[in-house]
Amino acid sequence: MNLSPSSPRWLYLAIQRRRNRGLNGLYLVVAAFLIVYAILFPGLLSIGGFSKFSQNWFPLALVTMAQALLMLNGGISLAIGPLVSLGAVVAAISMGGPAGAFGGFVAVVVAGLVIGALTGLIVAYMRLPAIIVTLAGSFIITGVALLLLPRPGGYIPDWLSQALAGHQPTAFALLVVILIAWKLFLATPTGIGLYAVGDNPVGAFRSGVPVERIRVVSFAISGLLTALAGLFVAAQTGSGDPVIGTSFTLNSMAGAVLGGVGFLGGKGTMRGAIAGSLLLSVMINVMFFLGFPPVAQYVAQGVIIVGAVAIPVFASRWRKA
Amino acid sequence: MSRIASNLHLGRTLLASAAVALFSLTVACEANAAATCIKGDRKAPYTVGWANIYSVPTWMKQTEGTIADEVATLKKQGLVKDLMITDAQGNAQTQIQQIQSMVDANIDAIIVEAGSSTALNRVIADACAKGIAVVNFDSLVDTDKLTAKINTDSNEWGGAAAKWLVAQLNGKGKIVVMNGPAGVSVSDDRRKGAQPVLAANPGIEVITETNTEYNVAPAQEAITSLLFAHPDIDGVLSLGGALSAGSVMAFDRQGRAQVPTTGENARQFLELWKAKKLKGWATMQPNWLGALSVYAAVKALQGQDVPAFIKVPLPVIDDTSIDSYLAKAKDFPADGYIYSPYDQALFDKLLAQH
Numbered sequence: 227m228n229l230s231p232s233s234p235r236w237l238y239l240a241i242q243r244r245r246n247r248g249l250n251g252l253y254l255v256v257a258a259f260l261i262v263y264a265i266l267f268p269g270l271l272s273i274g275g276f277s278k279f280s281q282n283w284f285p286l287a288l289v290t291m292a293q294a295l296l297m298l299n300g301g302i303s304l305a306i307g308p309l310v311s312l313g314a315v316v317a318a319i320s321m322g323g324p325a326g327a328f329g330g331f332v333a334v335v336v337a338g339l340v341i342g343a344l345t346g347l348i349v350a351y352m353r354l355p356a357i358i359v360t361l362a363g364s365f366i367i368t369g370v371a372l373l374l375l376p377r378p379g380g381y382i383p384d385w386l387s388q389a390l391a392g393h394q395p396t397a398f399a400l401l402v403v404i405l406i407a408w409k410l411f412l413a414t415p416t417g418i419g420l421y422a423v424g425d426n427p428v429g430a431f432r433s434g435v436p437v438e439r440i441r442v443v444s445f446a447i448s449g450l451l452t453a454l455a456g457l458f459v460a461a462q463t464g465s466g467d468p469v470i471g472t473s474f475t476l477n478s479m480a481g482a483v484l485g486g487v488g489f490l491g492g493k494g495t496m497r498g499a500i501a502g503s504l505l506l507s508v509m510i511n512v513m514f515f516l517g518f519p520p521v522a523q524y525v526a527q528g529v530i531i532v533g534a535v536a537i538p539v540f541a542s543r544w545r546k547a
Numbered sequence: 548m549s550r551i552a553s554n555l556h557l558g559r560t561l562l563a564s565a566a567v568a569l570f571s572l573t574v575a576c577e578a579n580a581a582a583t584c585i586k587g588d589r590k591a592p593y594t595v596g597w598a599n600i601y602s603v604p605t606w607m608k609q610t611e612g613t614i615a616d617e618v619a620t621l622k623k624q625g626l627v628k629d630l631m632i633t634d635a636q637g638n639a640q641t642q643i644q645q646i647q648s649m650v651d652a653n654i655d656a657i658i659v660e661a662g663s664s665t666a667l668n669r670v671i672a673d674a675c676a677k678g679i680a681v682v683n684f685d686s687l688v689d690t691d692k693l694t695a696k697i698n699t700d701s702n703e704w705g706g707a708a709a710k711w712l713v714a715q716l717n718g719k720g721k722i723v724v725m726n727g728p729a730g731v732s733v734s735d736d737r738r739k740g741a742q743p744v745l746a747a748n749p750g751i752e753v754i755t756e757t758n759t760e761y762n763v764a765p766a767q768e769a770i771t772s773l774l775f776a777h778p779d780i781d782g783v784l785s786l787g788g789a790l791s792a793g794s795v796m797a798f799d800r801q802g803r804a805q806v807p808t809t810g811e812n813a814r815q816f817l818e819l820w821k822a823k824k825l826k827g828w829a830t831m832q833p834n835w836l837g838a839l840s841v842y843a844a845v846k847a848l849q850g851q852d853v854p855a856f857i858k859v860p861l862p863v864i865d866d867t868s869i870d871s872y873l874a875k876a877k878d879f880p881a882d883g884y885i886y887s888p889y890d891q892a893l894f895d896k897l898l899a900q901h
Contacts, residue, residue, distance in 0.1 A: 267651050275651060282644040377732070378665035378689075387669065459640065465665035473638040510641060514648040520602045520634035 248486050249498045251537035255530075256501050259508045266515035277395045281462060283507040284397035285310070287500055288455035289474045290481035291404070292448040294499035297482055299424035299444050300491030301349065301356040305341075306452050306478045308367035310471025313338060313456020315371045318380025318466025327383050334457045335450060341367065342449020346442035364475070371468040380466035391462040401500075404451075408496055416443055425492025481506050484534055505534060582847035583855060584694045586678035589848055592628035593655035595841055598646050600662035600686070602634040605883045607660075610685075610837040613889075614658065617838035626845050639663040646670045649679075656680040656844035658837070661688045664732075668692075680844040684836045694847050697840055697857045701733050704830055704861060705740030705786055708809040711828040711865075712751075712782050715807040719750035720781030723773060725766060725790040729758045737786040754780065759790065763815065766793025767800075774801050782806050788813030788829065788884065795819045812864060812884045814876055821873055829864040835889040842894045857897055862887040 269275035289306050296303050303309075316337050321330035345363055349356045390396050411417045419440045422430035431437045455474070460466050485502030487494030509530055513523050581587060597614055601607060611632065621627040631654065635642035639662040647670055649657050657674055661667050661683060668690040674681050681693035688696075712722065724741070727734030745751055754777055759765040766789065774780070774797060785791040788811025795816065798805050805825035810816045812831035820827040836859060847853040864872055872885045879885050 267648075269651055278647050278651070282640075282647060285640065378663055391669070459666075462669065463643070463663075463666040464669050467639065467663045467666050470639055470663060470666055473636075473640070507644070510644055511648050514631070514633060514645060515652065517631065520599070520632055523634060524636075 245495050245498075248542065249495070249501065251541050252485065252498065252501050252505070252534055255534050255537065256505050256508070259505060259512055263508055263512050263515065266512065273395065274393045276398070277393055279508075279511070280395055280398040280401070281391045283504060284401060285455040285459050285462075286474070286477055286481060286507055287401055287503045288404070288451050288458070289478040290485070290499045290503035291408070291496060292451040292455070293478035294482040294485065294487045294494060294496060295420075295444055295448045295451070296356070297424075297487045297489060298491060298494060299420050299441060300427065301441065301444065302479075302489070303345070303360040303363075303445075303448060303452075304357060304475055305345070305360040305364040305367055307471040307473060307475035308364045308371065309338070309341060309449060309452040310456040310459060310474045311468055312341075312367050312371045312374075312471075313453035314460035314463075314470055315375045315380070315456075315466040315468050316453070317457045317460040318382055319375055321383060321386070322381035327386055331457065334453050338450040338453025339446050340449075341453070343442055343446040345449065346445025349445065350438040350441035368469075375466050375468050378465060378467040378470075380460075382460050382464050382466075384464070387461050387464050389461075390458060397458070405496070405500070411447075416440055420444055421492055423491075477503075477506060480531065484531060502534075505530070581850055582680070582694045582853040583692070584675035584678060584680055585847050585850070587850060588678060589655045591626045591845075591849070592622070593626065593845060593848055594629045594631065594652075595627055595656045595658065595844065596631040596633070596649040596652075596654045597658045597660075597837075597841075598633050598635070598642060598649060599660050600635050600639070600642055601637045602632075605880055606832075606834065609880070609883050609886070610660075610834045613835045613838035613886075614841055617841045621841070621845055626849075627841075635662055637662065639666040643667060643670050646674065650674045650677060653677070654679065655848055656682070656841070658840045658844060659683045659688070659693075660837075661686045664689050680847045682840040682844045682847075684840045685832065691855065695840075695843050695853050695855060695857055697836055697843065697859060699832055699836075699859045699861050700740075701736035702740030705737035705742075706744055707740075707830060707861065707863070708737075708786060708828065709741035709744035709784060712784050712807055712809055713744060713748045715826055716751065716782050718748050721752045721754050721777070721779055722782040722784050723770070723777075723780055723794075724753055724756040725770070725783060725785040725787070725794060726756060726758050727761050727787050727790070734758075734786065741784060741786070757790075759793075761787045761789050763789045763793045763796070766790040767797045768793075770794045770797035771800065774798070774803060780806060783808040785810045787811055788816050788831075791827075791829075792816040792819055795823060795825065799823060812872070812886060814879050814881060814883055814885050817864070817869060817872055817885060818876065821869060827866070827869070830861045831864070831884060831886060833859065833862060833889070834884060834886045838889065839894050839897065842891070843898060846898060851898070853898055854900060857900070859897060 264270045270279055293306055313334050316334050317330050320333045321327050345359055348354055348359050419435040422435050423437050423440050427437055459470055481503035482499045484505060485498030487499050513526055518526055618627050618630040633645040635645055642662050650673055657679055667688050671681055671688060671690055672692040675692045682695045683693055684697040687698060726738050757769040759769050770793060783794045783806060785794055785808060791808050791810025792813055792815040794808060805823050807826040810829045812829050843853050876885055
């Protein structure tokens with residue numbers, strides 16, 4: 227392998243190293259939490275225990291990816307939670323119909339892609355701020371979800387619940403597949419453009435990157451991931467609930483920011499975002515097994531989040547000094 | 548059948564043998580009559596978990612108090628070892644995760660205040676399959692794979708309040724209906740319960756209805772603006788405690804004479820009721836539903852057959868009993884609920900119903 231400073235491979239590794247640097251602290255914190263969790267609950271290392279844990283983490287991982295994807299190109303979405311709810315509702319009302327489970331899956335995919343793309347079109351071509359468009363979108367989507375299914379209910383075939391959220395790590399396998407797909411996507415011109423548009427839209431435009439189109443594509447993919455998270459939640463719970471997703475909006479942002487994704491675009495990595503969401507999820511279980519009372523859990527949660535963000539900052543200062 | 552009836556002797560023999568069969572069946576049932584989920588392999592002292600959806604509201608804090616008290620009592624009897632409490636911070640997804648952790652920790656009983664009527668179904672069924680006693684109260688789930696559900700009847704709540712108000716007004720007058728938030732099942736169910744009573748009394752005219760959060764300030768605001776528009780309001784059918792307090796304060800601020808008002812056991816309302824000498828009526832969602840849930844779970848674990856649904860009758864506060872409630876007001880938070888007294892005898896009686 228040619229690793230001289232002028233080779234593309236060397237450049238790639240150097241960039242990756244620089245991107246990882248700020249995240250080593252987070253990785254250490256996540257690893258520490260996972261080890262503590264495994265000590266407190268050895269069942270985590272069994273297939274069943276690992277499956278259940280990864281199932282509870284999976285939807286958060288998906289929406290964090292969806293949010294990070296937008297933040298990387300300078301966007302943001304306040305409609306993540308409502309879109310998760312809508313995905314769950316669409317799945318729960320369509321799977322009992324004539325189209326069956328597959329038809330329901332297609333409906334969810336279409337809903338996610340269309341809503342995402344529409345949002346992207348408005349943001350990219352009408353030049354409206356994403357935060358306003360998605361805020362408005364969140365009300366509309368919540369309303370639609372409530373119209374489709376006013377009270378929790380609907381139908382999800384049991385075999386689907388068992389397949390996605392049974393006693394085998396399907397969810398984790400899906401996450402790995404999605405991460406590989408993301409890696410492949412980044413190698414395409416659109417994927418490279420994603421970072422470029424977020425980092426320096428004018429520069430990207432002058433270099434011939436189709437800025438608007440990339441924004442639309444990123445919103446569409448983000449919408450797809452979010453709606454699929456909704457489908458998974460519906461399968462996991464065996465039903466649709468029109469407000470189940472609400473807290474995912476804030477948690478998706480928390481996961482992405484914890485993972486080092488910047489609000490201004492072009493900064494951050496998907497692996498960081500995934501690690502951020504994993505920390506948010508494992509933290510809940512560790513606090514339970516440590517027997518924290520609820521009030522202490524609120525405080526601990528805040529301390530852990532601030533700590534996980536602060537450690538890398540202090541670490542880099544210490545390195546410079 | 549007619550042939551058997553014609554032959555008296557044969558009929559008697561058959562009856563007798565049927566009775567014997569029935570009796571032995573009952574005995575057999577009682578010998579291993581266990582509540583749902585219970586396998587009988589868990590021994591005291593038990594570890595109890597309370598999976599709460601949101602611990603911040605005053606009602607929840609008071610409910611947590613009754614649970615902690617009950618656990619302390621059962622600890623003394625050597626029946627309970629530990630209480631673990633989780634707070635899902637309003638997120639049903641987190642609640643699934645926390646109940647899963649309780650299952651992973653293999654605790655003996657899980658008390659659930661649900662954040663969604665459907666989302667917890669599968670994790671609760673998982674817990675039940677592991678022989679964990681699962682008791683759900685107040686905000687209910689729609690699965691039946693659990694030990695018991697405990698609640699009052701919201702329809703009855705609305706019906707009883709409406710009946711009292713109609714009687715106060717002698718079946719004639721203009722009233723305002725105060726509801727909780729739209730689209731919330733408790734608020735819907737209370738209103739639905741009041742409807743047949745109002746429909747049966749055409750002399751009662753509902754001028755208008757309000758939908759607000761179960762808080763004093765928004766309720767007071769809503770009634771204040773109604774008072775400007777309507778010079779003649781004869782009664783207030785309030786379907787929530789803090790709502791009534793807001794209404795009474797709005798009447799008071801505008802110097803209007805108080806009218807008959809229904810409500811809940813919110814301390815603020817009860818104190819205003821007495822201070823403003825109004826005609827009042829109140830019921831409650833007793834906080835000790837939490838304590839009862841713990842008690843029911845432990846009884847089920849000990850092998851007692853616990854009914855799948857335990858309907859708790861609504862305690863009523865009226866002019867004859869309000870003084871007994873206000874006498875203990877200082878033991879309750881200023882924005883809290885003064886609940887009716889409870890003891891083991893009451894719990895045993897409630898568990899014995901079938």
